[in-house]
Amino acid sequence: MAITFTNHVDELLKSFIDDMQPSNVLVLADDNTARQVLPRLPSLATATAIVIPAGDCHKTIDTTCQVWQQMEAAGATRNSIMVCLGGGVVTDLGGFAASTFKRGIPFINVPTTLLAAVDAAAGGKTGINYSGLKNEIGLFSHARQVVVSTIFFDTLPQQEVLSGYAEMIKHALLTSREDFFELTELEPATVDWCEMLPLVETSVNIKNRIVAADPHEHGLRRTLNLGHTAGHAIESLALQRGTPVTHGHAVACGLVAEAVLSHMVFKFPTDLLNRLAAFVRDHYGPVRFTCNDYPALLQFMHHDKKSRSGEINCTLLRLCGDAVIDNVVSDDDMSTALDIYRDLMGI
Numbered sequence: 001m002a003i004t005f006t007n008h009v010d011e012l013l014k015s016f017i018d019d020m021q022p023s024n025v026l027v028l029a030d031d032n033t034a035r036q037v038l039p040r041l042p043s044l045a046t047a048t049a050i051v052i053p054a055g056d057c058h059k060t061i062d063t064t065c066q067v068w069q070q071m072e073a074a075g076a077t078r079n080s081i082m083v084c085l086g087g088g089v090v091t092d093l094g095g096f097a098a099s100t101f102k103r104g105i106p107f108i109n110v111p112t113t114l115l116a117a118v119d120a121a122a123g124g125k126t127g128i129n130y131s132g133l134k135n136e137i138g139l140f141s142h143a144r145q146v147v148v149s150t151i152f153f154d155t156l157p158q159q160e161v162l163s164g165y166a167e168m169i170k171h172a173l174l175t176s177r178e179d180f181f182e183l184t185e186l187e188p189a190t191v192d193w194c195e196m197l198p199l200v201e202t203s204v205n206i207k208n209r210i211v212a213a214d215p216h217e218h219g220l221r222r223t224l225n226l227g228h229t230a231g232h233a234i235e236s237l238a239l240q241r242g243t244p245v246t247h248g249h250a251v252a253c254g255l256v257a258e259a260v261l262s263h264m265v266f267k268f269p270t271d272l273l274n275r276l277a278a279f280v281r282d283h284y285g286p287v288r289f290t291c292n293d294y295p296a297l298l299q300f301m302h303h304d305k306k307s308r309s310g311e312i313n314c315t316l317l318r319l320c321g322d323a324v325i326d327n328v329v330s331d332d333d334m335s336t337a338l339d340i341y342r343d344l345m346g347i
């Protein structure tokens with residue numbers, strides 16, 4: 001897999017496609033990227049467009065079947081290539097559909113959300129939701145090329161920008177105090193993203209270094225779960241209540257809760273914890289809950305995929321750049337961390 005960082009996406013795509021000499025080119029987009037992004041790429045004007053409905057609720061086997069049918073109808077062969085043009089839903093489902101069609105055709109990921117750029121498009125995880133479970137069916141399969149650009153973020157809704165930014169903060173926390181300070185000094189909502197390609201490149205490279213060292217998630221890759229035990233529970237609670245929040249919003253809150261735990265267990269410095277909490281409170285706002293919601297939140301955490309035998313399992317930090325995986329956290333400690341999260345977030 002190769003990753004290229006460029007804001008000249010069309011030229012690059014054209015040269016990749018010319019080099020690969022595919023029998024035909026398919027482009028997978030969702031409703032939004034078909035309308036807002038595809039017209040910006042003349043090199044794909046003659047490609048067969050396959051358009052799926054936008055949203056994680058459509059990352060399903062039914063949508064995948066429709067994609068396979070359209071690939072077949074377009075006469076796709078193993079010499080075809082699929083360009084996945086969209087957020088994480090398109091790159092996850094597209095990578096899965098391409099990797100399973102005729103035992104696998106090559107695909108190129110062109111992430112169009114910040115979250116897909118820094119998290120979903122590279123790393124080799126493809127898949128779909130199934131039977132009410134996220135990413136239940138899928139395979140590790142790397143894109144032939146990943147083209148990361150920031151030019152598409154100008155049409156991205158604010159909350160989607162923030163969603164990706166939470167994963168960037170996570171990568172920074174896993175790297176260094178300097179990286180963390182740099183990100184928490186910026187205003188993600190008003191920044192000119194076209195100029196932010198180097199910042200995104202840094203973030204992608206952090207994840208890539210971790211993934212390259214542990215591609216199948218035996219150890220080091222689990223550091224990337226930072227913020228996600230509490231974050232997934234908060235995301236699930238919000239969904240269950242019928243007031244969903246973006247994945248990144250929940251992760252931002254999860255990072256705060258797990259930074260509190262990191263402070264309790266490993267004395268993660270108070271100044272860093274307070275800085276993180278203030279940034280999340282001011283830019284994202286809290287996901288609100290009370291102590292009456294703790295049983296539901298703890299239940300989600302006990303059933304998290306990361307849990308091995310039903311215990312709550314978290315990645316925690318000693319310092320920025322010094323993560324400890326596989327910490328078993330008691331219900332009492334997690335409840336205390338949630339109390340402190342609510343104090344820090346002013347709820």
Ligand SMILES: NC(=O)c1ccc[n+]([C@@H]2O[C@H](COP(=O)([O-])OP(=O)(O)OC[C@H]3O[C@@H](n4cnc5c(N)ncnc54)[C@H](O)[C@@H]3O)[C@@H](O)[C@H]2O)c1
Binds near residue numbers: 036089090114152157
């Ligand atoms: N494979 C992995 O390692 C990995 C990692 C993290 C997340 N994911 C998956 O990624 C998905 C979430 O990704 P996401 O946040 O990108 O969601 P998404 O793909 O649903 O995109 C979010 C929204 O933004 C719209 N959009 C995309 N690009 C746009 C643009 N340039 N302008 C305007 N609108 C645009 C989409 O149509 C959608 O409505 C989840 O399914 C998650 O499971 C996968």
Ligand SMILES: [Zn+2]
Binds near residue numbers: 119167228247251
């Ligand atoms: Zn995440």
